[in-house]
Amino acid sequence: MLRTLLYLLLAILAITVLRSVIGIVMKAASHWLSGASSPAVRDDPGHSVPTAxxxxxxxxxxxxxxxxxxxxxxxxxxxxxxxxxxxRDKYVETTTSP
Ligand SMILES: [Zn+2]
Known part of the structure; x- marks a missing residue:
C-alpha cells in the first residue's frame, strides 16, 4: 500500500519534471531555430512593423x-x-474667442 503510494508520488514528480524539462528544451530549440536558421529575417529597426x-x-x-x-x-x-x-476647430474657437 505504501509502496504504491510512493510509486504514484514518484510518477507525478517525474511527469512534472519531464514536462518542465520538455518545455525548457522546446523553448530553447525554437529560440535557437529562429535565431540561427534565418539571420536575414532578424528584427531590423528600419523595417519593423510601424508602431502606433x-x-x-x-x-x-x-x-x-x-x-x-x-x-x-x-x-x-x-x-x-x-x-x-x-x-481642433472647437479648440481654436474657444481660444480665439474672448
Ligand atoms: Zn477630440
Missing part, C-alpha cells in the same frame, strides 16, 4: 491619439494634437 507612435492627448475631448494620425495645430507653445478636425 507617440500618443498625444486631445486637449478638447481628452482622447489619446497617435501623433502620426492626429490633426495637428501649431501654437506658440508647441504643436497640439487633436483626434479630429472638429476638436
Amino acid at each position: 507612435g507617440v500618443l498625444r492627448k486631445d486637449p478638447v475631448c481628452g482622447t489619446f491619439v497617435s501623433e502620426a494620425i492626429s490633426v495637428k495645430l501649431k501654437t506658440p507653445a508647441g504643436t497640439l494634437h487633436f483626434c479630429s478636425e472638429a476638436c
Whole structure:
C-alpha cells in the first residue's frame, strides 16, 4: 500500500519534471531555430512593423491619439494634437474667442 503510494508520488514528480524539462528544451530549440536558421529575417529597426507612435492627448475631448494620425495645430507653445478636425476647430474657437 505504501509502496504504491510512493510509486504514484514518484510518477507525478517525474511527469512534472519531464514536462518542465520538455518545455525548457522546446523553448530553447525554437529560440535557437529562429535565431540561427534565418539571420536575414532578424528584427531590423528600419523595417519593423510601424508602431502606433507617440500618443498625444486631445486637449478638447481628452482622447489619446497617435501623433502620426492626429490633426495637428501649431501654437506658440508647441504643436497640439487633436483626434479630429472638429476638436481642433472647437479648440481654436474657444481660444480665439474672448
Ligand atoms: Zn477630440
